[in-house]
Amino acid sequence: MIPDIQTRPIAHLASGDTLGIQLYRFVGDRPGKKVYLQSNLHGSEVSGNVVLQQLIALLCDLDSSQLQGEIWIIPNCNPFSANQRSHHFSSGRYNPYTGHDWNRIFWDYEKHAAAQPQTCSIATFAKQHRDDSPEQLIQSFRQQIRRAFDAIADTFQTPHGLPLEQRYRYHLQDLCLDADYIIDCHSSSNLAINYLYCFHDRQPSADAFLLQYGLLMHDYDGNAFDEAFCKPWLALERELAKLDRAIIFDIEAWTIEIGSGMDADPDAIYRGLRGIKNYLATKGILDIPKFPLVQSLSHRTQLFERSQLVNYYAPRGGTLSQRPLIGTIVPAGQQLYQLVSFNRNGNIPETIEVCTPQRGIVFDVARNCSLNEGEYVLGVVECDRT
Ligand SMILES: [Zn+2]
Numbered sequence: 001m002i003p004d005i006q007t008r009p010i011a012h013l014a015s016g017d018t019l020g021i022q023l024y025r026f027v028g029d030r031p032g033k034k035v036y037l038q039s040n041l042h043g044s045e046v047s048g049n050v051v052l053q054q055l056i057a058l059l060c061d062l063d064s065s066q067l068q069g070e071i072w073i074i075p076n077c078n079p080f081s082a083n084q085r086s087h088h089f090s091s092g093r094y095n096p097y098t099g100h101d102w103n104r105i106f107w108d109y110e111k112h113a114a115a116q117p118q119t120c121s122i123a124t125f126a127k128q129h130r131d132d133s134p135e136q137l138i139q140s141f142r143q144q145i146r147r148a149f150d151a152i153a154d155t156f157q158t159p160h161g162l163p164l165e166q167r168y169r170y171h172l173q174d175l176c177l178d179a180d181y182i183i184d185c186h187s188s189s190n191l192a193i194n195y196l197y198c199f200h201d202r203q204p205s206a207d208a209f210l211l212q213y214g215l216l217m218h219d220y221d222g223n224a225f226d227e228a229f230c231k232p233w234l235a236l237e238r239e240l241a242k243l244d245r246a247i248i249f250d251i252e253a254w255t256i257e258i259g260s261g262m263d264a265d266p267d268a269i270y271r272g273l274r275g276i277k278n279y280l281a282t283k284g285i286l287d288i289p290k291f292p293l294v295q296s297l298s299h300r301t302q303l304f305e306r307s308q309l310v311n312y313y314a315p316r317g318g319t320l321s322q323r324p325l326i327g328t329i330v331p332a333g334q335q336l337y338q339l340v341s342f343n344r345n346g347n348i349p350e351t352i353e354v355c356t357p358q359r360g361i362v363f364d365v366a367r368n369c370s371l372n373e374g375e376y377v378l379g380v381v382e383c384d385r386t
Pocket of ligand 1: 041045103186187
């Protein structure tokens with residue numbers, strides 16, 4: 001297949017340069033679902049770029065008869081953050097101009113509707129469309145979301161203008177508002193395993209990514225990219241359930257964490273790409289040899305509540321002298337890490353050992369072993385916590 005490649009300018013800079021994003025759009029010879037994938041929303045999280053490059057290469061080698069529907073891919077979706085540096089290190093989690101996390105800026109129709117109940121109420125929509133077919137419901141709700149979203153575009157040209165983040169998010173969300181499945185490829189800022197975030201009632205699909213672990217999303221504010229996409233549909237499902245119409249839309253959003261930040265580890269990339277291929281084959285979008293892989297029949301991703309992921313912060317400043325390997329299962333009462341702490345009161349340096357009170361899986365570990373008091377050391381999923 002030869003993709004349709006479109007470059008979109010997203011920001012004109014003080015220097016006179018223009019930043020852009022580039023969309024690779026593959027269209028199968030049969031109509032079907034639309035999948036949207038992006039990577040590198042956070043600047044240091046680059047593994048997804050390699051995953052999506054390999055997916056583009058794979059799709060280029062396929063015949064259009066092997067794709068049902070459309071796949072839209074945007075690697076390097078945030079040039080603002082990807083180009084940010086401090087010496088050898090790329091940070092790029094926050095917009096230095098506003099201090100905002102680049103993945104907490106997105107437009108959420110559920111919030112928009114709640115603020116304008118007279119015109120956009122999701123409860124009212126559910127009552128009006130309660131007896132529609134699933135296809136009609138999806139089409140009508142998409143149109144309602146689109147109308148509200150397009151009204152934002154109209155404000156671009158007003159004398160007041162729009163702040164940078166609102167302009168930027170418009171470009172990304174405009175491309176995926178009508179998608180069926182979105183996959184946002186991230187990595188940890190630190191050293192980390194592969195895992196995914198899963199919204200409720202989407203657990204069966206999570207298994208298709210063939211990852212060992214995932215985190216269930218129950219608490220969220222709607223401003224992350226996956227949340228902004230999925231939340232209105234979850235809200236509509238809830239409103240319909242109140243009217244005795246039980247329905248789970250085949251609409252899904254996934255954030256996949258692919259290994260460590262500032263890294264492009266071949267194993268993390270292999271598992272990331274394998275999972276996406278397997279998911280697309282399981283959904284009937286890609287027809288490729290051997291996929292879905294045979295292990296799909298038995299694989300179950302172990303999902304934990306988000307609240308089970310516990311962050312550890314340094315009790316004192318110092319140097320991290322021992323840290324666990326990512327993915328390690330640490331028994332209750334065992335050492336998690338060791339910190340060498342220095343002082344200015346005439347004493348010899350002290351070694352501090354920190355143990356886990358509960359059995360846990362180490363999801364990520366600080367890349368930087370130099371720590372001030374209160375800085376992030378690691379994240380552990382406490383398996384037995386409820
Ligand atoms: Zn991220």
